[in-house]
Amino acid sequence: MTASSQLNDLRTGHVSAGIKTLHPVYIDRAENARVWDTDGNEYIDLIAGIGVLNTGHRHPKVMSAAMAQMEKFTHSCFNAIPHEPYVKLAAGLSKVAAPIIENPRLMLTSSGAEAMENAIKLARAYTRRTAMIAFDGGFHGRTLATLALTAKVKPYKTLIGPLPGPVYHASFASKDNGVTREEALASLERILKVEVAPEDVAAIVIEPVQGEGGFIPVDSGFMQDIRKLCDQHGILLIVDEIQSGFGRSGKLFAVEHSGVKPDLLVIGKGVAGGFPLAGVIGKETIMNCLPPGGLGGTYAGNAVACAAGAAVLEVMESEHLLAQANQIGEVVVARVNAMKAGPNGQHIGQLRGIGAMRAFDLVTDGKPDAAKLQKLLAKAREKGVLLIAAGEHGNVIRLLPPLTIPLADLEKAMDVIESLLGEL
Known part of the structure; x- marks a missing residue:
């Protein structure tokens, strides 16, 4: 055997x-x-x-950073006793996100789904609204709130029953799926006319390149349409860069290809070179809208993972x-x-x-x-x-x-x- x-x-x-x-x-x-x-x-x-x-x-530099941190300590819940690796990585991530996020602040989590859950919380708290709009073909996680955003029933939603909402799904515009910018915009406008009032929508959530959907890049013009629609109605734009971020698209974040600036950027996967780490980066006013204690988690921003994440940023630039x-x-x-x-x-x-x-x-x-x-x-x-x-x-x-x-x-x-x- x-x-x-x-x-x-x-x-x-x-x-x-x-x-x-x-x-x-x-x-x-x-x-x-x-x-x-x-x-x-x-x-x-x-x-x-x-x-x-x-x-x-x-990667040798990532491993060296993680091992050096393990010689000091492996864990301290940041909500109880903060630590240097978290704040140093936060500073590094804020620096690289600054070109697309105005005056960025962030929180770290253990997984991409956890990060998206917190982005939903922030959007609801900041706007005092509850509805979300996502897109056909999108994938944002398997936890209950993120599963409502994910646009695939089998196998993800099978036997689960009602999911947190309300969530509405619009058409995703791309030259690769045959949906035009005009058709996708019309589907969004229909949702806001027939399904939910704009003043009840907290955020629109989108992957600039759909991952599980088959690596379908969004039409850049449609991304610009979404940004205008969000600005018009006070809706937040959440960009999911969990799979497309950290250099995968040829830019640090794939949304940069469209020239659009999000309100909240959800990161994960490539951020720490194999150590479990993710997060939400957003505008200061949004990230600070919850009271102290409203964000966090036992393992969120683990010290070893944060040390690895800082090394990843260095490697991406130096190599x-x-x-x-x-x-x-x-x-x-x-x-x-x-x-x-x-x-x-x-x-x-x-x-x-x-x-x-x-x-x-x-x-x-x-x-x-x-x-x-x-x-x-x-x-x-x-x-x-x-x-x-x-x-x-x-x-x-x-x-x-x-x-x-x-x-x-x-x-x-x-x-x-x-x-x-x-x-x-």
């Missing part, structure tokens, strides 16, 4: 069946863009913790990871376009994304083919490449390599994908 099969038996006997995993292998160790499982198999990792490891597995993200994107686009033009190109549909946040559809006769995707995932794993799915129809391969991946490893992984197309 292999180590993986033994662990799988333990999982089956002790872990909730509601937790789905994509690959039946168990990671044992990792370095940058490579991982090894408990059976000794080596893989090129194009998942990176679903966009968490933008600085790669175990020019924004430029690296764009270079990764160029390689992926060139390779996928070449595959599409090749002898097995009929398997590939649309190529989407921006920077190092790229995805492509697998199709049969031009229609989504989820079974074909599952086949590619398994075959690629056998060849030493780990991939992950996305999209409404489960037929999207999303590519999320660390921004530190050696280009030779990226090319090798793309070689594997290309070689397997003929076997689908």
